[in-house]
Amino acid sequence: MLGKVVFVVAGAVLVAAGCSTPPPPPPVPPTVDTPVPGTVEPAGCLDTGVTVSSGPVEAALGHxxxxxxLTNCGAAPRTLTGYPEVRLLDKEKQPMAVQVEHGSSYMAIDPGVAPQTVQPGGTLLSVVSWSNTVTVGSPEAGAYVTVSAAKGEPEQRIVVDTDLGTTGKLTLTAWNSELKH
Structure with a gap:
């Protein structure tokens, strides 16, 4: 009978030891690079003496x-005439086939082309707008907008979720010191 008691006690010790082992840690999910809206790449002042930034996406009735x-971060005044150069990129930072029109939209009135001089520390504004209309086909969405002050100048990439629907079009206003509504 003594042998049975020893066996039972030894078994209880093994069971208790098995219960005290902590469970393995849960698997670590893969890191996903989620860009922060409004982030500008490359950050800072370009060699041309300007930098760009954007506000949040504003929405109204599907628009x-x-x-x-554009901020003049240089030491000299800068004169621009016309429209910024804009491209829309997908999540992989590849250009999307999107038509860019100059003019007014539901969201902004285009002030038209006129020379705009921006002093050091001063700013100019432009509105990039689109419609989220879905008719025929698959909706498209961009993840980045590249902006350069003028044609042929370096661009900066801004993280912007652009839910284009099926329109395939951006509308752009000219640089101006104030917005027209």
Whole structure:
């Protein structure tokens, strides 16, 4: 009978030891690079003496827009005439086949082309707008907008969720010191 008691006690010790082992840690999910809206790449002042930024996406009745702000971060005044150069990129930072029109939209009135001089520390504004209309086909969405002050100048990439629907079109206002509504 003594042998049975020892066996039972030894078994209880093994069971208790098995219960005290902590469970393995849960698997670590893969890191997902989620860009922060409004982030500008490359950050800072370009060699041309300007930098761009954007506000949040504004929405109204299926229409969307961002205000792009150009800041003169250089030491000399800068004169621009016309429209910024804008491209829409997908999540992989590849150009999307999107038509860019100059003019007014539901979200902003285009002030038209006129020379705009921006002093050091000063700003100019442009509105990039689109419609989220879905008719025939698959909706498209961009993840980045590239902006350069003028044709041929370096661009900066801004993280912007652009839910284009099936329109395939952006509308852009000219640089101006104030917005027209």
């Amino acid at each position: 969307r827009a961002i205000v792009v702000t």
